[in-house]
Every structure is written in C-alpha cells, then in structure tokens.
Amino acid sequence: MTDRIAKPFLKWAGGKTQLINDIEKALPKDISNDKFTYIEPFVGSGAVLFWMLNNFPNLQKAVINDINRDLINTYKTIASRPNELISILQILQNEFHGLEGQDEEKKEYYYSKRELYNTRKEEQSGQAALFIFLNRTCFNGLYRVNRKNEYNVPMGAYKRPTICDKENILAVSQALQKVEILCGDYEGTLNFADNNTLFYFDPPYKP
C-alpha cells in the first residue's frame, strides 16, 4: 500500500501534464455531482487519467485504450504485477547507474537492452521493464519504431536517470485497480460508454 499520488510513469510525446489547468477549465461544471465513467481512448502516458483518478472520488470506473501494444502491456503489468516489475527495474537501474562515467560500456548496455526488447521474447514483466528502461534512458523519452515494429531511438544523455520509481509504480498500480485497460483502435471504447460518461480524446497530430 502507498499514500503517494499516482502520476505518469513515462515521458510521452504530446503528454498533457502542462495543460491540466486548461483541461480542468473545459470540464463540465457538474462533473463532481454524480458518479461517472471516464474514458480515454488515446491514453499515452495518462497525464489526464491520473489527474482525474486523483481528483474525482466520484469517478466510478475508467476505461483506457491505446493502439500501442507495448505501452498497454506495461499498464497491465503495473496493474497486476507491480512488485515483480519493480524488482527487474531495480536491477536495470543498478546496472545502468553502475556504468556512469564509462560512456562506451553504458552505450553497449543500452543497445543490448534495446535489442532484447525488440525480440519481444521476454515474459510480460520483463518486457514492461525494458519498455520503462528505454523510455527513461533514450533520447528525449521518444517512442519510435520502424516498419518492423523495432524500437530505434538512440540513447539519451541523462546522468543517473530514475529508472525504478518504486513509490510511483505502487501508487499507479493502486490507482489502476478501477481501470479497464484495452488495446486497439480508439473506436472500440465507444462500447464502454454508459449514460454518464466523460470522454477525453487526445489523438496524435499528423506531421
């Protein structure tokens, strides 16, 4: 158990943490009155999701969705196997931090983990840990894959980045207990709407 407030566990292109105040102003005025379902069809790092879960106790149920399978695998792992995930992240963090000041070895380590991630052969929590590791250590927290769905972002220049934020993973895991986690096209989420549902859409921008 943890008393910490859940926050996004990833850096994500188009993350909305900076825009929460504007989004809050656009919410329906009576949102705090009744129980409601919250649906986020393009969840990404979930900046709005976590803010909603932390601020609206009358939010009865949430449904999140994204087309990125590896991202959704990570949400599901945090929800169901947080401690297993934390143990793997702790090892990755210790090993990576242990290479600080040895640039070549650090690079080798990053690219070997990227290669391992791209095999997609690790079991669920190992794959999720690699997803978080790459997000924390890559260039600018980018997620980019080639046509073969191989992650191809180069290493970033962070010194001792936080890879294992244990307290937040536990807080996120707790917060996700009332969240249904889906992977697919955004249209599928329409089936989960009831008579009091708030949708927040944040689709990708076309280049």
Ligand SMILES: C[S@@+](CC[C@H](N)C(=O)[O-])C[C@H]1O[C@@H](n2cnc3c(N)ncnc32)[C@H](O)[C@@H]1O
């Ligand atoms: C702008 S980002 C959302 C950012 C999010 N609001 C945040 O705070 O991190 C858009 C997301 O839509 C997802 N996406 C792209 N096409 C999709 C589709 N057809 N259906 C569902 N999700 C999709 C992407 O994987 C990406 O995570």
